[in-house]
Amino acid sequence: MTGENGNIIEINGLTKRFGSFTAVDNISFHVRKGEIFGFLGANGAGKTTAMKILCGLSLPTSGEGTVNGFSINGEQEQIKRHIGYMSQKFSLYPDLKVWENIRLFGGIYGLGFKELRKKCVSIPESLGMEDYADKSVSSLPLGWKQKLAFSIAMIHNPEIVFLDEPTGGVDPETRRMFWEMICGAAENGTTVFVTTHYMDEAEYCDRVSIMVDGRIADIGSPEELKGRYGEPDMDSVFRKLATKAKRF
């Protein structure tokens, strides 16, 4: 569900305070349907706080916004139902088998019995891991765990998926394999909202925002940003903006 302007996320004046500390300070931005949007920022810049609000896990102190057409101020439950989310920490159940995890998360997202049975076969198949469907998730190599976690985050065919540092600590080849899955999902029309500390990955995004001290310091395509700051790569752009941070 998107607005007339084709934006799947619209945020205006979003602010979140914890006591006297303003974690997110009056930010406004939008995400277009079908784009890969990189949400960058230094540690403590307010990324996680903002992302929690977008995912319906926390209420803003002030400000308005919609995610997939639902208000961040009153329709949290609708937001949760309609987005996919993959957390920084691996969040499948390691003691459950591959198909049991699929059934558990599919059930939570309200898939019917027939569809669940189909997914328990089709997901392992599409990942080329049919032989592992009956194995516990803890026995899978890291690369497969990540692929499975991503597929499960997409189990209810959400129009937008939030990925919180999906590639931290992952080996270089798996990291690229994972981004190829992200690009594939985007080609199929899914909007991807992603955070990362790898600045080479920022180059794969259609547009990125860079948060500094609770505000969005700049936003644009990697090409635009590199041009604007006269830097050869996103790593240098990021450093230029993030070193202005006053917060410690």
Added chain:
Amino acid sequence: MNAIEIRNICKNYGDCKALSDITLDISEGEIFGLIGPDGAGKTTLFRILATLLLPDGGNASINGTDVIKDYEKIRCSIGYMPGQFSLYQDLSVEENLDFFATVFGTTIKENYDNIKEIYSQIEPFKDRRAGKLSGGMKQKLALCCALVHNPSILFLDEPTTGVDAVSRKDFWNMLYRIRESGVTIVVSTPYMDEASKCDRIALIQHGRIIETGTPEQIKESYPYTLLSVKGKPAYPMLRFLRRCPGIISCFSFGSEHHAAIDPKTTDERTLAGLLESNGFKNCRIKEIKPTVEDCFMQLAGKVTDNTLRIK
């Protein structure tokens, strides 16, 4: 002289071979990097060297002292910063530092010169509880606590994981200053771009060391001709390149792709022609030198289970 000598170290957890036959020498006063992804065995090796874990086979010595027989002696001469923040969250900055100094039979005052440069940055917050510090400040405090007893070797297990690009650069500058005082530093990281900041590195995956040397040596031993290929649209172009004749492997590196080629089968001009005739725009191809990340993927590819690899 070698500060650390590791000979044929093995460690298994049940069926999982965490470390297989690790042999390494680390020289006095160098910054030695253990470079590898999660689950490669970096933490297990650190715990064995820090005398917190017994190996199943092999032996290791630190400053000539055996890690199994003389563990008590070793503990006084090393500093260890684990990957998980492991200070006391309810104690203040100063109380934490005082605690670690006392455990090692010394005082903050006695070794103040050792930590002055880093500690002075967090000293204004010395009464704040450690749990209330920002990520960057926690890291500085942890580093002070690992240095307060004047160790000759410092073990840092993934000190920059999850840390943003700016703070990571600051942290490396601190390490260089510590090295100047003669301390040997062993540091692990999953970030390949940090490899080139070390004096020497070992690339580690699945519990095995796949290469050791200076970053330059490792880059020089890369066996293929490597091309940087730019053009639009990037993702379809990547898939197209992998199907072109003479391409050994092709991966994205930010805004470009790195393609390893067999120069007998293809070259820059042939590829440029293929890309343009298939509708790709703004194509630019040039030969480049490999990065440590290119080398890691090439070396890891030789030992990885092929079914897992990108085809």
